[in-house]
Amino acid sequence: MILVSSCLLGNPARFDGKSRPCPLLVKYKNCGHFLPICPECAGQLPIPRPPAEIQHDSGAAVWQGQCRVKDSSGLDVTENFCRGALVCASLSKKYKITAVILKERSPSCGVHAVYDGSFSKTALPGQGVAAAYLAHMGYKLYSEEDLTEGLLLKLLAEDTES
Numbered sequence: 803m804i805l806v807s808s809c810l811l812g813n814p815a816r817f818d819g820k821s822r823p824c825p826l827l828v829k830y831k832n833c834g835h836f837l838p839i840c841p842e843c844a845g846q847l848p849i850p851r852p853p854a855e856i857q858h859d860s861g862a863a864v865w866q867g868q869c870r871v872k873d874s875s876g877l878d879v880t881e882n883f884c885r886g887a888l889v890c891a892s893l894s895k896k897y898k899i900t901a902v903i904l905k906e907r908s909p910s911c912g913v914h915a916v917y918d919g920s921f922s923k924t925a926l927p928g929q930g931v932a933a934a935y936l937a938h939m940g941y942k943l944y945s946e947e948d949l950t951e952g953l954l955l956k957l958l959a960e961d962t963e964s
């Protein structure tokens with residue numbers, strides 16, 4: 803199976819109650835290889851919810867205890883983010899995940915970049931909280947911005963062979 807950010811498949815999991823469908827992933831939505839999950843929902847955050855950002859660093863720093871995740875009201879939601887990441891990790895093991903495709907710049911899912919904690923749409927290099935945990939476990943991570951149809955077909959073929 804391939805773990806995919808739920809919102810990329812058109813599921814309304816985002817903080818604003820909307821989705822961010824990736825046309826390529828939606829095209830293959832019924833291929834039987836996708837395990838959709840939203841780490842923030844898995845961490846028991848509601849839909850809708852205030853937007854949250856890692857405060858001025860990335861997911862790896864959160865796991866090292868060097869920074870926190872706070873929502874736009876200032877509420878510390880770090881524990882929810884970490885709990886959701888651990889659920890993703892557990893499901894990844896259970897379903898023998900062969901690749902992970904996550905939403906870029908999300909504080910949970912960002913693969914190459916996350917917003918910087920200023921709520922000004924400014925990104926900095928680094929991974930989200932769930933992405934960092936899954937990367938640490940050794941999973942191959944891609945964002946929707948990395949995907950081409952050729953790459954997706956390759957990942958699907960590898961998953962079939964596993």
Ligand code: SF4
Binds near residue numbers: 809910
């Ligand atoms: S946490 Fe990830 S899956 Fe959930 S809405 Fe945000 S980007 Fe999408």
